[in-house]
Amino acid sequence: MSRMGHVIAIDVGGTHLRAAAYAPDSQIPLKHRRTKSHAPDEKIFDRMAALVEAVWPGEVDAIGVSSPGPLDSRTGVVMATPNIKEWRNFPLTANLMKRFGVPAFLDNDANLAGLAEWKFGAGRGHHDVLYLTVSTGIGGGVILGDRLLQGHHGLAAELGHVTLDPRPSAPLCGCGFRGHLEAFSSGTGIENYVAEQLAAGRKSSLTGRPSARATRDAATMTCFI
Numbered sequence: 001m002s003r004m005g006h007v008i009a010i011d012v013g014g015t016h017l018r019a020a021a022y023a024p025d026s027q028i029p030l031k032h033r034r035t036k037s038h039a040p041d042e043k044i045f046d047r048m049a050a051l052v053e054a055v056w057p058g059e060v061d062a063i064g065v066s067s068p069g070p071l072d073s074r075t076g077v078v079m080a081t082p083n084i085k086e087w088r089n090f091p092l093t094a095n096l097m098k099r100f101g102v103p104a105f106l107d108n109d110a111n112l113a114g115l116a117e118w119k120f121g122a123g124r125g126h127h128d129v130l131y132l133t134v135s136t137g138i139g140g141g142v143i144l145g146d147r148l149l150q151g152h153h154g155l156a157a158e159l160g161h162v163t164l165d166p167r168p169s170a171p172l173c174g175c176g177f178r179g180h181l182e183a184f185s186s187g188t189g190i191e192n193y194v195a196e197q198l199a200a201g202r203k204s205s206l207t208g209r210p211s212a213r214a215t216r217d218a219a220t221m222t223c224f225i
């Protein structure tokens with residue numbers, strides 16, 4: 001069996017880009033670096049490339065990238081991602097392969113977090129794993145029969161965008177549709193719900209304390225209602 005060489009892992013976030021180099025079968029990075037995603041007059045891809053160069057360990061077999069979606073993991077194209085406006089149908093893996101001359105792979109952050117939990121974390125030893133992340137949005141990753149569930153467009157595990165309430169009056173989701181799980185149960189959804197209830201005059205210890213909203217501490221706010 002052939003053994004893998006070094007790999008580079010990249011995490012794309014709306015605030016930070018991170019890159020790390022790993023030796024075969026090691027979970028401890030040889031080198032890792034972080035930088036802000038956005039800077040004036042500089043493209044995000046160029047900042048990412050500089051980061052990869054900073055951790056490049058000499059010989060690399062492949063680059064793996066985790067990014068918020070929606071994206072197409074088969075073609076390596078980021079369709080659109082809310083905090084990175086300059087990437088619209090951006091062929092990320094093609095650009096990485098051209099720049100660094102090694103194969104590059106892309107998937108969404110929740111899928112890869114689910115895969116990591118299945119392989120190294122809480123899901124180790126299980127054949128079927130459901131991973132959910134609840135923060136500003138809601139993301140999901142599903143392992144079925146020891147395989148990451150992708151679906152036709154790689155969107156099978158977009159669990160935050162499952163419709164719970166089909167009515168036109170349902171709360172608006174970050175994706176532009178209404179009534180999705182994320183519109184109710186994400187940090188943003190809970191915060192919006194609390195703000196709406198306060199605006200409608202519902203009595204709460206938060207009434208008249210707009211600063212609580214400014215802290216975006218939605219979980220705390222719901223505790224006070």
Ligand SMILES: [Zn+2]
Pocket residue numbers: 160161173174175176177180182
């Ligand atoms: Zn949605």
